[in-house]
Amino acid sequence: MGLTIVTESKLSTEESIQTIIKEETTRYTKHDQLFKRLIHTYFEEFLEAFFPEVHDNIDFQSITPYSEEVRTDLIEGSTRRLDIIVETKLKGTDVVVLVHIEPQSSVQTDFHERMYHYFSLL
Numbered sequence: 001m002g003l004t005i006v007t008e009s010k011l012s013t014e015e016s017i018q019t020i021i022k023e024e025t026t027r028y029t030k031h032d033q034l035f036k037r038l039i040h041t042y043f044e045e046f047l048e049a050f051f052p053e054v055h056d057n058i059d060f061q062s063i064t065p066y067s068e069e070v071r072t073d074l075i076e077g078s079t080r081r082l083d084i085i086v087e088t089k090l091k092g093t094d095v096v097v098l099v100h101i102e103p104q105s106s107v108q109t110d111f112h113e114r115m116y117h118y119f120s121l122l
Contacts, residue, residue, distance in 0.1 A: 031105035032083065039084055039101055040065055047099075058097065062089045082118050098122055 039046050043063065047055040064087040084101040100118060104111065 032103050035103035035105075036083055039103065043086060054099075057090050059089045059091045064088070082122070085122075 043065070044055070044058075044060050047058060066085040066087065082100060083103060084099075086099045086101075088097050088099065089095060090097060100122060102111075102115065102118070108114070
Protein backbone atom coordinates (compact mmCIF):
# COMPACT_ATOMS: atom_id res chain seq x y z
CA MET A 1 0.00 0.00 0.00
CA GLY A 2 1.15 3.52 -0.74
CA LEU A 3 0.21 6.77 0.88
CA THR A 4 -0.44 10.05 -0.91
CA ILE A 5 -0.68 13.33 0.93
CA VAL A 6 -2.23 16.22 -0.92
CA THR A 7 -1.97 19.66 0.64
CA GLU A 8 -4.07 22.56 -0.57
CA SER A 9 -3.36 26.03 0.66
CA LYS A 10 -5.75 28.98 0.28
CA LEU A 11 -4.46 32.38 1.22
CA SER A 12 -6.91 35.05 2.18
CA THR A 13 -7.34 37.15 5.26
CA GLU A 14 -7.05 33.93 7.23
CA GLU A 15 -4.71 31.23 5.96
CA SER A 16 -6.43 27.90 5.45
CA ILE A 17 -4.55 24.67 4.88
CA GLN A 18 -6.41 21.55 3.94
CA THR A 19 -4.65 18.18 3.92
CA ILE A 20 -6.14 15.15 2.26
CA ILE A 21 -4.64 11.76 2.98
CA LYS A 22 -5.45 9.14 0.41
CA GLU A 23 -4.31 5.54 0.60
CA GLU A 24 -3.25 4.15 -2.75
CA THR A 25 -3.96 0.54 -3.55
CA THR A 26 -1.11 -1.37 -5.07
CA ARG A 27 -1.47 -4.06 -7.63
CA TYR A 28 -1.72 -7.55 -6.23
CA THR A 29 1.39 -9.61 -6.88
CA LYS A 30 0.37 -12.91 -8.43
CA HIS A 31 2.40 -15.12 -6.10
CA ASP A 32 1.10 -18.38 -7.55
CA GLN A 33 2.17 -17.38 -11.07
CA LEU A 34 5.64 -16.36 -9.85
CA PHE A 35 6.11 -19.63 -7.99
CA LYS A 36 4.94 -21.63 -11.01
CA ARG A 37 7.54 -19.95 -13.19
CA LEU A 38 10.28 -20.41 -10.58
CA ILE A 39 9.49 -24.09 -10.05
CA HIS A 40 9.31 -24.79 -13.79
CA THR A 41 12.64 -22.99 -14.34
CA TYR A 42 14.41 -24.54 -11.35
CA PHE A 43 12.56 -27.84 -11.08
CA GLU A 44 15.66 -29.92 -10.35
CA GLU A 45 16.92 -27.45 -7.73
CA PHE A 46 13.44 -27.26 -6.18
CA LEU A 47 13.34 -31.02 -5.68
CA GLU A 48 16.91 -31.05 -4.40
CA ALA A 49 16.14 -28.39 -1.77
CA PHE A 50 12.73 -29.58 -0.57
CA PHE A 51 12.56 -33.27 -1.50
CA PRO A 52 16.16 -34.56 -1.59
CA GLU A 53 15.15 -38.24 -1.40
CA VAL A 54 12.89 -37.77 -4.46
CA HIS A 55 15.57 -35.74 -6.27
CA ASP A 56 18.10 -38.56 -5.88
CA ASN A 57 15.81 -40.99 -7.76
CA ILE A 58 14.60 -38.80 -10.65
CA ASP A 59 15.98 -38.99 -14.19
CA PHE A 60 16.23 -35.30 -15.09
CA GLN A 61 17.01 -36.14 -18.73
CA SER A 62 13.44 -37.39 -19.26
CA ILE A 63 11.44 -34.45 -17.91
CA THR A 64 8.27 -33.39 -19.71
CA PRO A 65 6.58 -30.36 -18.10
CA TYR A 66 2.90 -29.91 -18.82
CA SER A 67 1.07 -26.62 -18.86
CA GLU A 68 -1.90 -26.19 -16.53
CA GLU A 69 -3.85 -29.37 -16.88
CA VAL A 70 -7.62 -29.33 -16.90
CA ARG A 71 -9.18 -32.46 -15.54
CA THR A 72 -12.89 -33.16 -15.53
CA ASP A 73 -14.37 -34.50 -12.35
CA LEU A 74 -16.83 -37.07 -13.66
CA ILE A 75 -18.65 -37.33 -10.33
CA GLU A 76 -19.17 -33.60 -9.70
CA GLY A 77 -19.13 -32.60 -13.38
CA SER A 78 -16.65 -29.79 -12.77
CA THR A 79 -13.26 -29.02 -14.28
CA ARG A 80 -10.16 -28.31 -12.26
CA ARG A 81 -6.80 -26.76 -13.06
CA LEU A 82 -3.73 -28.45 -11.72
CA ASP A 83 -0.90 -25.93 -11.44
CA ILE A 84 2.32 -27.82 -12.14
CA ILE A 85 2.62 -31.33 -13.49
CA VAL A 86 5.91 -32.79 -14.59
CA GLU A 87 6.28 -36.24 -16.10
CA THR A 88 9.61 -37.96 -15.60
CA LYS A 89 11.09 -41.39 -14.95
CA LEU A 90 12.92 -43.05 -12.12
CA LYS A 91 16.67 -43.30 -12.76
CA GLY A 92 17.65 -46.40 -14.70
CA THR A 93 14.05 -47.56 -15.27
CA ASP A 94 11.07 -47.02 -17.53
CA VAL A 95 8.83 -46.26 -14.54
CA VAL A 96 6.90 -43.05 -15.20
CA VAL A 97 6.51 -40.61 -12.31
CA LEU A 98 4.10 -37.67 -12.25
CA VAL A 99 5.12 -34.82 -9.97
CA HIS A 100 2.21 -32.53 -9.09
CA ILE A 101 2.85 -29.21 -7.31
CA GLU A 102 0.25 -26.67 -6.19
CA PRO A 103 1.83 -23.37 -5.02
CA GLN A 104 -0.33 -21.60 -2.42
CA SER A 105 -0.06 -17.96 -1.37
CA SER A 106 -2.69 -18.31 1.34
CA VAL A 107 -3.84 -20.87 3.87
CA GLN A 108 -6.62 -23.18 2.77
CA THR A 109 -8.02 -25.40 5.51
CA ASP A 110 -9.26 -28.09 3.12
CA PHE A 111 -6.11 -28.11 0.97
CA HIS A 112 -5.43 -31.78 1.72
CA GLU A 113 -8.89 -32.69 0.40
CA ARG A 114 -8.32 -30.73 -2.79
CA MET A 115 -4.96 -32.45 -3.32
CA TYR A 116 -6.61 -35.83 -2.80
CA HIS A 117 -9.22 -34.99 -5.46
CA TYR A 118 -6.47 -33.87 -7.85
CA PHE A 119 -4.57 -37.07 -7.19
CA SER A 120 -7.62 -39.18 -7.96
CA LEU A 121 -8.19 -37.25 -11.19
CA LEU A 122 -4.60 -37.85 -12.32
